[in-house]
Amino acid sequence: MWDGFIWGGTVLTVAGLAALVWCMVTVARAKSRKLDDEGMRAVMRRVVVVNMAALAGSVFGLMFVVLGIMLGR
Template identity: 75%
Template sequence: MTIWDGLIWGGTALTAVGLVALAWCILTAARAKARITDDAQMRAVMRKVVVVNMAALAASVFGLMFVVLGIMLGR
């Protein structure tokens, strides 16, 4: 296993973590929409969801960049 293989597998793991976090955001927002009627509580939940969503998107993007770099440089 070369360093490029490690970069590919590390990027894959980072992308998977980002996708799991995105699924958590979707489920949390759907549950909040179904259960919470108070506007202030909904805003508090959505603030948290937006922060996790941005971090998850960043993790997924960086993970995919690592995978592409590992594939391109490993040739």
């Protein structure tokens, strides 16, 4: 049972990290296109939501991994 926590947490953490990379790439592309102020705000609004969800997913994933390791003994 605890192996499921470990592997599920690992998948959640990797998904969160992939979303963080997506956020970085999206912002870099927006900066290179030299968008106007309103266009940049629209991009950043979407990126901030994904960024917060990715951070939360990574945190919960790491918590599941630690719980699985600690309680699986």
